[in-house]
Amino acid sequence: MWSMVQNAWYGLSLGSVLLLAAIGLAITFGVMGVINMAHGEMVMLGAYTTFVVQEVIRTNYPALFDYSLLIAVPLAFLVAGFIGVLIERTIIRFLYGRPLETLLATWGLSLVLQQAVRTAFGPTNREVGNPSWMSGAFELGQITITYNRLWILCFTLAVFAILLAMLRYTALGLEMRAVTQNRRMAASMGIATSRVDALTFGLGSGIAGIAGVALSQIDNVSPNLGQSYIIDSFMVVVFGGVGNLWGTLVGAFTLGIANKFLEPVAGAVLGKIAILVLIILFIQKRPRGLFALKGRAVEA
Amino acid sequence: MLKVDNINLYYGAAQALRGVSLTAEPGKVTCVLGRNGVGKTSLLRAMVGQYPIASGAINFDGKDITALRPYERARRGIGFVPQGREIFPLLTVEENLKTGFGPLKREDRNIPDDVFSLFPVLQTMLGRRGGDLSGGQQQQLAIGRALVMRPKLLLLDEPTEGIQPSIIKDIGRAISYLRNLGNIAIVLVEQYLDFACELGDSFAVMDRGAVKYACDRASLDPAEISRQMAL
Numbered sequence: 001m002w003s004m005v006q007n008a009w010y011g012l013s014l015g016s017v018l019l020l021a022a023i024g025l026a027i028t029f030g031v032m033g034v035i036n037m038a039h040g041e042m043v044m045l046g047a048y049t050t051f052v053v054q055e056v057i058r059t060n061y062p063a064l065f066d067y068s069l070l071i072a073v074p075l076a077f078l079v080a081g082f083i084g085v086l087i088e089r090t091i092i093r094f095l096y097g098r099p100l101e102t103l104l105a106t107w108g109l110s111l112v113l114q115q116a117v118r119t120a121f122g123p124t125n126r127e128v129g130n131p132s133w134m135s136g137a138f139e140l141g142q143i144t145i146t147y148n149r150l151w152i153l154c155f156t157l158a159v160f161a162i163l164l165a166m167l168r169y170t171a172l173g174l175e176m177r178a179v180t181q182n183r184r185m186a187a188s189m190g191i192a193t194s195r196v197d198a199l200t201f202g203l204g205s206g207i208a209g210i211a212g213v214a215l216s217q218i219d220n221v222s223p224n225l226g227q228s229y230i231i232d233s234f235m236v237v238v239f240g241g242v243g244n245l246w247g248t249l250v251g252a253f254t255l256g257i258a259n260k261f262l263e264p265v266a267g268a269v270l271g272k273i274a275i276l277v278l279i280i281l282f283i284q285k286r287p288r289g290l291f292a293l294k295g296r297a298v299e300a
Numbered sequence: 301m302l303k304v305d306n307i308n309l310y311y312g313a314a315q316a317l318r319g320v321s322l323t324a325e326p327g328k329v330t331c332v333l334g335r336n337g338v339g340k341t342s343l344l345r346a347m348v349g350q351y352p353i354a355s356g357a358i359n360f361d362g363k364d365i366t367a368l369r370p371y372e373r374a375r376r377g378i379g380f381v382p383q384g385r386e387i388f389p390l391l392t393v394e395e396n397l398k399t400g401f402g403p404l405k406r407e408d409r410n411i412p413d414d415v416f417s418l419f420p421v422l423q424t425m426l427g428r429r430g431g432d433l434s435g436g437q438q439q440q441l442a443i444g445r446a447l448v449m450r451p452k453l454l455l456l457d458e459p460t461e462g463i464q465p466s467i468i469k470d471i472g473r474a475i476s477y478l479r480n481l482g483n484i485a486i487v488l489v490e491q492y493l494d495f496a497c498e499l500g501d502s503f504a505v506m507d508r509g510a511v512k513y514a515c516d517r518a519s520l521d522p523a524e525i526s527r528q529m530a531l
Contacts, residue, residue: 178399185386190374190403
């Protein structure tokens with residue numbers, strides 16, 4: 001019984017990590033239809049931003065170390081977001097409607113970014129510390145819950161809620177949704193589509209950067225950090241249904257929990273393979289994912 | 301106000317517009333008539349900038365806008381009600397209307413009362429998704445949406461297509477109300493001759509990508525226009 005609960009908790013935790021990594025992708029891939037293979041590198045940049053922030057704090061203001069993550073979150077958003085806008089303006093905007101070229105170009109870009117970071121920071125793992133409020137664990141019945149995993153789950157849900165509210169209630173969110181649904185008509189309503197594209201890409205990248213801050217707390221901060229998440233992120237987005245943030249949420253937690261329940265039975269590697277096969281079969285049955293949009297509105 | 305001067309448009313090797321010229325003035329309705337496939341929609345889409353023209357010039361408000369992108373033209377005051385309405389299906393009616401806020405100054409960002417007095421049905425459906433509306437309601441929404449931009453030029457592409465007669469009447473009433481305001485130039489593309497004759501101040505009949513017959517209200521002869529359209 002308690003081992004089930006423990007598995008469920010591990011699953012939720014993995015799901016929150018997947019969600020955090022995938023949510024930015026759900027915007028760039030789901031909303032703009034751009035396959036961005038360099039998304040993982042935005043996560044990596046966020047993690048390195050955290051590293052730099054902590055280094056500066058450690059040498060200059062050691063007393064502030066507990067607040068290092070609070071400082072790193074907005075900075076990581078800005079760094080990754082800025083680079084995202086730069087990528088969109090200089091590369092991707094010339095490749096709209098050409099998915100294969102976009103895929104190749106962004107993949108090449110991911111290699112360039114990895115090497116740039118490797119050159120700047122060295123190929124080895126860099127140490128990112130946990131602030132005191134994120135270290136340690138507590139017992140709940142017979143399961144152990146670590147504070148860093150718990151905070152990441154809360155943080156993920158907060159990011160998700162903020163993003164949802166931003167899309168729903170702000171002018172930019174409305175413009176983004178209008179451009180997604182009918183680019184040509186949105187332009188004829190006076191919406192500057194090229195500006196919206198750049199900002200959407202920047203937003204997706206910035207959220208990936210925030211994900212990097214969280215992941216720096218539980219994973220190795222190395223130039224390869226992003227690569228381990230990119231495949232899973234695409235899986236989550238496709239499984240959940242492209243263009244649907246709620247689908248991404250459910251998809252991430254479903255995959256996370258399924259993974260953790262299969263692991264003890266089948267082993268980590270076989271479990272992953274089983275999940276992949278299941279998703280492929282599922283997509284055959286429902287090509288539009290878990291939450292395909294239905295009704296008159298879609299056909300219009 | 302609007303002056304389209306001798307424009308040519310190609311789709312690959314096929315020529316869709318051949319030396320078309322057209323003008324529109326504030327407080328006047330310019331009707332463009334013709335059968336299917338003669339280039340009416342191409343003409344409108346060239347005016348809003350969705351299709352690049354090969355030669356000729358489009359002047360609006362005293363400026364050459366030929367090279368401007370669609371959103372820049374919209375921001376200068378060209379409102380567009382396209383064929384097939386192109387409502388944003390997953391946005392609510394209210395959000396659809398708000399997409400027109402982009403060109404406006406912050407203090408003007410509201411939905412003008414005219415929209416709801418012309419189309420009261422929109423008021424009752426603000427929370428519904430645009431895609432769930434009926435065709436007639438969508439058409440009213442499309443016109444309302446263009447009005448939110450406070451356009452100086454309103455381009456309407458077959459607003460009566462597939463719409464029930466009572467709503468066609470509402471739309472006709474709306475168009476004549478907007479004309480009588482006196483500060484909006486209206487270009488109305490139609491196949492429905494009676495509707496156009498009732499509203500139009502000047503008329504152009506198109507055939508095979510060119511304007512082949514034009515007249516104004518004073519010399520309007522519906523039978524002649526009908527004959528020109530049928531040829």
